[in-house]
Amino acid sequence: MSQKPLKVLMFGWExxxxxxxxxxxxCLGLTRALCDSSRGxxxxxxxxxxxxxxxxxxxxxxxxxxxxxxxxxxxxxILSPYLNTESYKDYYHLLSSGDKSFYGNTLFDEVEQYAxxxxxxxxxxxxxxxxxxxxxxxxxxxxxxxxxxxxLVVQVHATxxxxxxxxxxxxxVFEIERRGMAAADKVISVSSLTKNIIKEKYGIxxxxxxxVHNGNDMRIRSCDGxxxxxxxxxxxxxxxxxxxxxxxxxxxKGLEYFLYAARTVLEYRPNTVFVxxxxxxxxxxxxxxxxxxxxxxxxxxxxxxxxxxxxxVYDIADLFIMPSVSEPFxxxxxxxxxxxxxxxxxxxxxxxxxxxNALRVDFWDSDAMAxxxxxxxxxxxxxxxxEKNARRxxxxxxxxxxxxxxxxxxxxxxxxxxxxxx
Numbered sequence: 001m002s003q004k005p006l007k008v009l010m011f012g013w014e015x016x017x018x019x020x021x022x023x024x025x026x027c028l029g030l031t032r033a034l035c036d037s038s039r040g041x042x043x044x045x046x047x048x049x050x051x052x053x054x055x056x057x058x059x060x061x062x063x064x065x066x067x068x069x070x071x072x073x074x075x076x077x078i079l080s081p082y083l084n085t086e087s088y089k090d091y092y093h094l095l096s097s098g099d100k101s102f103y104g105n106t107l108f109d110e111v112e113q114y115a116x117x118x119x120x121x122x123x124x125x126x127x128x129x130x131x132x133x134x135x136x137x138x139x140x141x142x143x144x145x146x147x148x149x150x151x152l153v154v155q156v157h158a159t160x161x162x163x164x165x166x167x168x169x170x171x172x173v174f175e176i177e178r179r180g181m182a183a184a185d186k187v188i189s190v191s192s193l194t195k196n197i198i199k200e201k202y203g204i205x206x207x208x209x210x211x212v213h214n215g216n217d218m219r220i221r222s223c224d225g226x227x228x229x230x231x232x233x234x235x236x237x238x239x240x241x242x243x244x245x246x247x248x249x250x251x252x253k254g255l256e257y258f259l260y261a262a263r264t265v266l267e268y269r270p271n272t273v274f275v276x277x278x279x280x281x282x283x284x285x286x287x288x289x290x291x292x293x294x295x296x297x298x299x300x301x302x303x304x305x306x307x308x309x310x311x312x313v314y315d316i317a318d319l320f321i322m323p324s325v326s327e328p329f330x331x332x333x334x335x336x337x338x339x340x341x342x343x344x345x346x347x348x349x350x351x352x353x354x355x356x357n358a359l360r361v362d363f364w365d366s367d368a369m370a371x372x373x374x375x376x377x378x379x380x381x382x383x384x385x386x387e388k389n390a391r392r393x394x395x396x397x398x399x400x401x402x403x404x405x406x407x408x409x410x411x412x413x414x415x416x417x418x419x420x421x422x
Contacts, residue, residue: 006410007042008034009127009144011118011137015047022331023157026190027133029217033403041407046121046140048114108172115139122147129153129410135160135173138180145183151413153406154180155188155212158252161201162194162326165251178202185413188212188406190329191350197326210409213354215399216334232275232300236316241272241377244317244341246310246332247324249280254323254346254363256289261323263293264370269377272298277313279304314339318383319376323363324349333358337394342386344372354397357389 010031014024027045034041118140122130131153132141138154145152160174181187181202187209189195195211198204236242243262247253255276262274276286276299283301290299305313314320320336320343327349334351336343345352346363359372376383 005040005042006129006407006414007044007127008129008131008410009044009046009122009125009150010131010133011046011140011144012133013048013136015045022329023134025331026157026214026329029215029399030402030406032217033215033399034406036400036403039403039407041403041410044125044127046118111136111139111176115143119143119147122150128414131155131406131410132180132184133157135177135180138176138183142180142183151185151417152183153186153188153409153413154184155190156181156194156198156328157190158328159194159197159201161197162328163250163252165325184208186210186409188409190214191353193326193348193350193353194328210405212402212405212409213350213397214329214331214334215402216331216338216394216397217399232273232302232313232316235273239271241269242275242317242319243272243373243377244275244277244313244320244336245323246277246305246313246320246336247322249276249278249283249286251282252325252327253278253280254325255282255286257363257366257369258321258323259286259289259293259295259299260366261321261369261373262299263295264367265373265377266295266298268374270298272377274299275302275313275317276300277302277305277310310335311339314341317341319344319373321369321373322346322349322351323361323369325363327351334394334397337387337390340387340391342376342383343390344369344376355390355393357386357393359386 012023012027015027031043031045033039035043114136122144127148127150129151130141130144130148132138133155134157141152141154144150156177160171160177163173164171181198181204187198187204189198189209189211190213192211195206195209198209199206232242243265245253245255245258247255249255258274258276262272265272274295287301290296302313314336317336318341320333320341322330322333322343322345324330324346325348327346330345330349330351333343333345333349333355337355342358343355344359344361345355347360348363352358352360359376361369361372376386
């Protein structure tokens, strides 16, 4: 017997191709799978600013053009899950006076403004369940629940505890996260690692949290360009080994440990090039550290890459490293494996829960990290086994599986809410 179509109202802050990190990629992968006709999901995705989106069977509503009387702004969106209060302020000051009247004076004002608009959207949309992604959308989910009485699911892709290295547990963002999880009927965590943080640091009951690991779907990445790759290919053609880091250059990602390991590796394998693909608030600091370590000639900072550029870097790399201090999941590891690149993972990463054929290391142990890098580069057979066996794991790490788990969560909550409905 076919199930009744389920209407989901989903709130997020970014969606490809206008995404600044893994959150947008995860939202696309999950929603694409949820919208497969076999699941009977009718999904409406709410974004804070009207933008071109990847063509797919999803209905989009844009908070800045809803209701109809509100304008659609032509400026680039300054709303991103990776903005902090200072970077928001910097972007805000660059806006014209007319644009400033539309956006909140601070990041938290903008988040609250988005949440209020969500209430208006929820009054007009027809839906059975609400799903909000990460702290910037939690307020929107709460408002939608308040005006509709529908069950709320919040999905935690990262916590302030992760982003600040454990130093943000008394801040404003932490409180927004805690309030959103407390108000939710179910909390989705992208890993058991993050589930434990949610329980221990945010006080959320174990039975309220469901682990839904991210998936892998390389169909969703497409972009033209080779600006950062051509010079790297030249180095590769000269016989250089290429070791790759992909991620935001922030405290959370542990790039400094990667660089300390690089210095050690270069003592034994001077023909190695270390590639840093990403951007972030610690980029200049990490470049200075590279100079202080005396390895600038062997480290290439490419800036943020996506699509074809990123695929080509993965293809060229001999090894991918994820040295994260606290990584809720780590989609880039799956991307690397999908491009047949062996990986070394931090023990402090959620993706290590689902990828068994990888070398592991504690993020802080740069000597052990260097030893493992040297081993993989020195032994092609080891690299080949890691590559081949990890590739075999990918079909079991799918967005389809994540969507099945989310669908079950939705339908269970809706079924539980029916007896109390008037």
